[in-house]
Amino acid sequence: MKLSARNMLQGTVSDVRKDGVAAQVQIDIGGGNVITSTITADSANxxxxxxxxxVTVVVKASDVILAVDD
Structure with a gap:
């Protein structure tokens, strides 16, 4: 598999919660860090x-939104 996205993290699925058409998937990427991804339930299946x-988490840099506390 070749991808243009350069931000890839290896991880392990730690939780999958399906609710109708959506699924929230938690991925443990180590060091106490967890990424949550919302995908379709069909894709999860x-x-x-x-x-x-x-799994491999692929993050396209232009799709990341950052926030800071005031």
């Missing part, structure tokens, strides 16, 4: 996402 499954 197609990818076979379940606790313990190794």
């Amino acid at each position: 197609r990818l076979g996402l379940e606790n313990g499954k190794a």
Whole structure:
């Protein structure tokens, strides 16, 4: 698999919660850090996402929004 996105993190699925058409997937990327991704429930099923499954998190830099406290 080749991707143009350069921001890739290896992780392990730690939780999958499906609610209707959406699924929230938590990925443990180590060091006490967890990323939560919201995808379609269909995609979660197609990818076979379940606790313990190794995944690659791909983040396109232009799709990241940063915020700071006032």
